[in-house]
Amino acid sequence: MKLTADLFMKHGKCIPLSFLPTGKKARVRELTSNGISRRRMLDLGLIWDTEVEALQKSPSGDPVAYLIRGAVIALRSEEASKIMVEAV
Amino acid sequence: MGLTYQSTGSSVLGNILHIERSSSDQKIIALAGNPNVGKSTVFNSLTGMRQHTGNWPGKTVSIAQGSFSHKGADFILVDIPGTYSLMANSAEEDVACDFICFGDPDAVIVVADATCLERNLNLVLQTLEVTCNVVVCVNLIDEARRKKINIDLEKLSHRLGVPVAGTNARSGKGLDKLMDEVWAVTHEKAGCTPLRIQYHEAVETATSLLEPALNSVLKNRMNARWVALKLLEGEKNLIESINSYLGHDLLAQEKVSVSYQKAREILQDAGISSELFRDIIVSGIVRKAEEICRGVVTFEKPDYNKRDHKIDGILTSRIYGIPIMIALLGVIFWITITGANYPSSLLADGLFWVEDQLTALFVSIEAPAWLHGLLVTGMYRTLAWVVSVMLPPMAIFFPLFTLLEDLGYLPRVAFNLDNFFKKACAHGKQALTMCMGFGCNAAGVVGCRIIDSPRERLIAIITNNFVPCNGRFPTLIAIITMFFAGMLTGPSQTIISTLILTGVIVLGVVTTLLISRILSKTILKGLPSSFTLELPPYRKPQVGRIIVRSLLDRTLFVLGRAVVVAAPAGLIIWGMANIHVGGLSLLSHCAGFLDPFARLIGMDGYILMAFILGFPANEIVIPLIIMSYMATGSMMEFDSLSQLHQLLVANGWTWLTAMCVMLFSLMHWPCSTTCLTIRKETQSWKWTLVSFLVPTVTGILVCFIVANGARLLGLA
Numbered sequence: 001m002k003l004t005a006d007l008f009m010k011h012g013k014c015i016p017l018s019f020l021p022t023g024k025k026a027r028v029r030e031l032t033s034n035g036i037s038r039r040r041m042l043d044l045g046l047i048w049d050t051e052v053e054a055l056q057k058s059p060s061g062d063p064v065a066y067l068i069r070g071a072v073i074a075l076r077s078e079e080a081s082k083i084m085v086e087a088v
Numbered sequence: 089m090g091l092t093y094q095s096t097g098s099s100v101l102g103n104i105l106h107i108e109r110s111s112s113d114q115k116i117i118a119l120a121g122n123p124n125v126g127k128s129t130v131f132n133s134l135t136g137m138r139q140h141t142g143n144w145p146g147k148t149v150s151i152a153q154g155s156f157s158h159k160g161a162d163f164i165l166v167d168i169p170g171t172y173s174l175m176a177n178s179a180e181e182d183v184a185c186d187f188i189c190f191g192d193p194d195a196v197i198v199v200a201d202a203t204c205l206e207r208n209l210n211l212v213l214q215t216l217e218v219t220c221n222v223v224v225c226v227n228l229i230d231e232a233r234r235k236k237i238n239i240d241l242e243k244l245s246h247r248l249g250v251p252v253a254g255t256n257a258r259s260g261k262g263l264d265k266l267m268d269e270v271w272a273v274t275h276e277k278a279g280c281t282p283l284r285i286q287y288h289e290a291v292e293t294a295t296s297l298l299e300p301a302l303n304s305v306l307k308n309r310m311n312a313r314w315v316a317l318k319l320l321e322g323e324k325n326l327i328e329s330i331n332s333y334l335g336h337d338l339l340a341q342e343k344v345s346v347s348y349q350k351a352r353e354i355l356q357d358a359g360i361s362s363e364l365f366r367d368i369i370v371s372g373i374v375r376k377a378e379e380i381c382r383g384v385v386t387f388e389k390p391d392y393n394k395r396d397h398k399i400d401g402i403l404t405s406r407i408y409g410i411p412i413m414i415a416l417l418g419v420i421f422w423i424t425i426t427g428a429n430y431p432s433s434l435l436a437d438g439l440f441w442v443e444d445q446l447t448a449l450f451v452s453i454e455a456p457a458w459l460h461g462l463l464v465t466g467m468y469r470t471l472a473w474v475v476s477v478m479l480p481p482m483a484i485f486f487p488l489f490t491l492l493e494d495l496g497y498l499p500r501v502a503f504n505l506d507n508f509f510k511k512a513c514a515h516g517k518q519a520l521t522m523c524m525g526f527g528c529n530a531a532g533v534v535g536c537r538i539i540d541s542p543r544e545r546l547i548a549i550i551t552n553n554f555v556p557c558n559g560r561f562p563t564l565i566a567i568i569t570m571f572f573a574g575m576l577t578g579p580s581q582t583i584i585s586t587l588i589l590t591g592v593i594v595l596g597v598v599t600t601l602l603i604s605r606i607l608s609k610t611i612l613k614g615l616p617s618s619f620t621l622e623l624p625p626y627r628k629p630q631v632g633r634i635i636v637r638s639l640l641d642r643t644l645f646v647l648g649r650a651v652v653v654a655a656p657a658g659l660i661i662w663g664m665a666n667i668h669v670g671g672l673s674l675l676s677h678c679a680g681f682l683d684p685f686a687r688l689i690g691m692d693g694y695i696l697m698a699f700i701l702g703f704p705a706n707e708i709v710i711p712l713i714i715m716s717y718m719a720t721g722s723m724m725e726f727d728s729l730s731q732l733h734q735l736l737v738a739n740g741w742t743w744l745t746a747m748c749v750m751l752f753s754l755m756h757w758p759c760s761t762t763c764l765t766i767r768k769e770t771q772s773w774k775w776t777l778v779s780f781l782v783p784t785v786t787g788i789l790v791c792f793i794v795a796n797g798a799r800l801l802g803l804a
Contacts, residue, residue, distance in 0.1 A: 038363075040619075043173045044172070047374050056400050056405075059404065059507075060406075062507050065400065076506070
């Protein structure tokens with residue numbers, strides 16, 4: 001395993017997870033958050049190439065429920081916008 | 089055992105890690121696991137205890153302990169809060185992490201969710217780095233089977249290098265095997281070889297450089313590899329905890345600090361910062377979990393969660409989400425109100441029949457009138473009112489609410505309401521603590537531990553009282569049925585009652601949001617912090633168990649407390665009504681003193697006094713009001729609850745009085761238990777005072793505005 005590049009490879013077609021339409025899947029490319037927020041994302045298993053599916057918006061559109069490694073996790077847009085993903 | 093939580097200085101909770109053994113043979117077993125994997129159910133099944141269970145993450149917020157025996161050996165089982173990781177992020181995760189790492193358990197049972205094994209392995213693998221005395225309990229195995237998820241437990245055990253037991257804790261299945269394994273781990277000194285994760289080359293080189301030096305210092309007290317990884321990761325709090333556990337500063341040891349410097353250089357040369365170091369560790373663990381599951385877990389139906397997602401699609405949809413939520417609340421209230429009516433009057437009839445018999449008895453033995461007054465008219469009658477008015481709604485509402493909790497609906501409530509909380513600059517999980525408040529505000533306040541930002545936690549604590557607890561619910565229901573519904577007849581009566589009650593609760597939620605926002609803009613300034621909310625799979629609730637448990641454990645407990653408070657309060661009221669000073673009873677004096685102020689906020693002196701005397705338990709407010717009115721002698725004997733309406737009207741109640749009493753019941757000081765809990769949780773009298781004043785001042789203001797507004801407009 002090489003370092004940064006392999007863990008969180010920057011990619012041309014990345015979008016923030018908060019932009020992913022519901023029902024679509026994407027793969028994690030980079031986490032732009034730091035500190036506790038970053039650790040929390042990592043704890044969810046959001047590492048490079050993890051598949052995430054946007055399942056369901058809450059009544060007001062934010063937060064959104066995502067399917068992450070078999071668990072349904074709701075993230076506010078502030079968090080989701082710091083997860084760069086590549087749609088699959 | 090040594091270390092206590094205080095000595096680490098890292099805790100806001102003040103839990104103590106030290107577990108008392110009753111004999112030196114007793115083994116201490118930590119029960120760890122991700123949130124919401126059925127840890128408390130495993131705990132209850134093994135110990136025969138009754139920790140409250142529910143289908144939402146974060147329910148167990150403190151350490152509970154119980155004991156069990158197996159094969160003639162005694163064990164103490166310690167239930168610790170659920171955590172996704174041992175790299176703690178929040179106060180409640182700190183508790184879990186500290187207990188596993190520094191609580192010196194003889195073994196750790198890590199409970200994992202069979203329906204979501206891969207993610208749960210994260211914690212298993214992290215625990216294996218700390219200790220090799222681990223037994224993995226793969227729980228909810230039946231649910232996994234229903235979802236056509238197959239798990240090869242033997243292969244899993246082989247790959248992890250530690251024993252694995254598949255269980256279904258609800259039915260008790262597999263628990264024998266689990267206990268066998270725990271017994272073996274703690275009694276047979278067979279060396280186990282748990283799996284070791286290979287991280288990035290540079291990390292491995294640096295770690296193995298540091299390990300020997302640590303080994304000579306640690307002398308088997310801790311796992312050297314784990315300590316090496318943590319030192320290099322550089323998480324200050326954890327290193328402090330390690331140092332205080334050992335009783336000396338590791339890096340002050342020359343041997344260690346020399347190797348530490350070398351290890352640091354290796355990492356530096358490889359370009360690994362501490363942020364990247366952690367990324368490497370976490371990624372390594374996640375990848376390992378993935379690798380382990382390959383071939384161990386097989387899905388016959390890849391879309392096994394489709395049904396849940398469909399249900400969520402409706403329950404949290406843009407159009408139906410919030411209406412369904414309010415409707416569900418309404419249905420619960422409707423069932424409670426309708427269902428409570430009949431047993432209430434039945435109980436009243438029965439209990440007042442007993443009062444007549446008691447009176448007859450007192451007359452027959454020619455007891456003095458004051459004794460009869462004190463014991464029967466004072467104490468017994470108050471008790472009778474508390475039981476007949478309060479018990480039925482509590483006994484119906486609580487199981488219904490627990491049902492929703494067991495189903496897994498509460499996290500959906502939090503999901504639906506989150507945006508409102510965000511706008512109020514509060515934490516999304518405040519919705520969960522608010523829901524807990526419906527059961528008991530003190531429990532809600534303790535539940536606020538799931539909120540890790542201190543600012544948002546305080547907001548949640550201060551505003552928790554704006555949802556009526558199980559003790560105030562019946563107060564609201566009693567006023568609604570006695571007063572508003574009493575003015576109507578026919579089936580529309582319960583519908584109207586339900587609508588009014590739902591309105592009051594929605595008002596409570598709106599107030600919570602408003603006050604949270606005001607607090608966020610004034611004394612508790614700040615922005616909402618990051619959080620993640622898990623929406624667990626829906627689970628079939630255990631209906632029978634819920635009814636029995638919520639009746640026995642909660643309703644009777646709460647009622648017991650109310651009775652304990654009601655008896656002396658009844659005595660006081662009777663005494664005050666019968667001791668005359670200057671031609672007026674003490675009761676009238678006090679009520680008269682409170683009256684001018686009470687009138688300003690739409691009530692009267694007797695009502696306000698009942699609220700004040702109800703400080704130890706809100707359940708007794710209505711019974712006290714009734715008692716005071718009756719003691720003033722303005723009313724005859726009772727034979728049915730519907731006559732209470734007449735009693736209230738005879739004492740000058742209008743719809744406005746009823747409205748203000750309901751509003752004040754919704755918004756006034758927390759009960760004494762809640763106040764003490766707030767003091768304990770915040771460790772501060774100042775915040776306890778704030779929590780006392782905020783709802784009280786809000787209530788006074790709201791009642792003042794409503795009362796005088798209505799009077800000005802000529803409505804009342």
